[in-house]
Amino acid sequence: MGENIIRIRNVKKIYQMGSESIPAVNGISLNIRQGEVCCLFGKSGSGKSTLLNLVAGLEKPTEGQIIFHKKHIERMNEDQLADFRQKYVGFVFQSYNLLPTLTALENVTLPLIFKSVPVKERNERAMEMLKAVGLEERATHKPQEMSGGQQQRVSIARAFVNRPPVVFADEPTGNLDTRTTYEMMDLITGLAKQNNQTLVIVTHDLELSEYADRIVMLQDGRIEKIEDRRKGKEETETAAREKGTAGKAEGEDGHD
């Protein structure tokens, strides 16, 4: 796995509700590595979405540092944040967040439009992306003419079209049925792995963590546990193999 692309240093986010201070994120330090699929897992109110918003520069931390490559996200002004999002970040949301008046293709080209990519090139790239998510037939359809799964595919195409180093997904399958959920996760992790892009997924669904290289479990604004599935997977796989052979041997032994 690559070097650390995002370094989170003792980050706190405290909301003031009248006289009461509610710490949504309460001192989290975490490194996210280039090319990994990192899952922020926790129950509702655990601070996982807030953490994602902080890392994506949508909110400012009350305390702490968030460093993307060598840039301090928490110190950026609105202009710099906009530039940062345009160049380095893609988003997938639970509620798709497509522009309802634009067609699927136009929705996918939008990030390229803001980046002033010439018409021909951006249409080609957007079409390519739509093909990758299996929606080239639906290019001219508007969001309301598509199913939830299809809309989420468009939104995934939009997040990846600009080939950002990091893609953030906030409960990307929250509105989808189980079968579509797996399709979507296969698609999104597949795309990320293809180009060695980092994927940060926020979810409360433990099944999705199947797809993650690492699972960061959050509770009450703190990290409860980090599970390195990659290492773990390798370990369990080796263990299983060993166990399997051992068991077999045992079994053989037993039978014999």
Added chain:
Amino acid sequence: MNTKDLISMAVRNLLKRKLRTVLTVLGVVIGTASIVVMISIGIGMNESFAKQLEGWGSLQVIDVSPSGGMSYDEESGRMKQEKKQDPLDAKAVETFKQIEHVEAASPVKTSYFMIGAGKYVADANIMGIDPAAMEALGYKVEEGRALTAEDSKAIVVGGGVEFYDPKLSWEMRYSSEPPQVEILDKKVDVSYDWSYGTRYADKKLKTTKMEVVGTLSAEGNDSYWVIMPIKELEKLQKARDDWEKSKYGGNSSSNRNQTKEFDEVRVKVDKMDNVQAVQQQIKDMGFRASSLTDQLEAMKETTKMLRIVLGAIGAISMVVAAISITNTMVMAIYERTREIGIMKVIGASLRDIKLLFLTEAAFIGLAGGLAGIVVSFGVSQIVNLVAMQQGSNMTSSIPVWLYAGAVAFATGIGILSGYLPAQRAMRLSALTAIKTE
């Protein structure tokens, strides 16, 4: 985001909310049209004044006369002796010609001679000018032609110059219609003997034969004048002085005619708008200067209040239109909060968001401005039609700059009205915006 995408996105957004866009544009149309029509009526009034004055003479000509007399001092409220300045001579004429915007300047000397055509005569005010400058000085030649540099024994006679039979008594002269005398292209007799044609005339005196090369219009300030090259006038004046001296002896009746000073200098300016400035320059040299634009200015001054009121009526409707643009844009931002948030999250810069809303507002202004001038044109035609039927001089005239200015102004108003909403859209927090359901 490039300009083309910006414009197409803005236009799309406007078309998405057709009815509201159309209604807002309608407000701008009314605002633009009322300003344009009101201003056009002001311009129309001034133009009809100018036309009225042009009947009297050219509006581009300044009459310069020597100073040195008494004049009214505005500060003290008393008459005061003007200090004597440079003489109004050939040198002064040359100086005038050097002033910027001056196209021509001609010295003027006036005299009073008799003109004889057959058995009829006319008492004529003679104006001697530089014949080369006659064309430029804007004399309204009706028939024939103006004097040119080559002319010497040639005159142009004003349409108001009346001939009469000198043999008739006064009573008969005034009771009968003035005779129609064909003089164009004919030679007439010019004489400085006031008794010419009567039995008291000096029989030994020879008249000067001059050809009438043109006639002036019977209306306007110059209609009672006979125009002649100034050299000829000076010759005649000298001959007259000699004749008077020999006849009556002693002092000549008009000493002044022998000085190098002219009675007047006429200065032609390239454009009417420059007349007042040139006139002021000449005044600053110490001469007296007047022109028909003085009257025009005075007329404009009297209608100024009316024009201000008209303009204000137009301005008020434009202010209302501007507020309605702002309202429309603010509404749009409320409706599109989520959309703005999404755009921000997926890579729109603050500038993109701001420009998008400004462009939409500008297009409302532009569309309103364009439709507004079309409406103005129609209204202007109707105003003129009604004015013509009523014989009123309250006409409407829309110059090209007003059309162009109105469109630019309406667009500017659009941008201005959109500025606040655009600023607001730009400042929306992306996070709260996408959370809005």
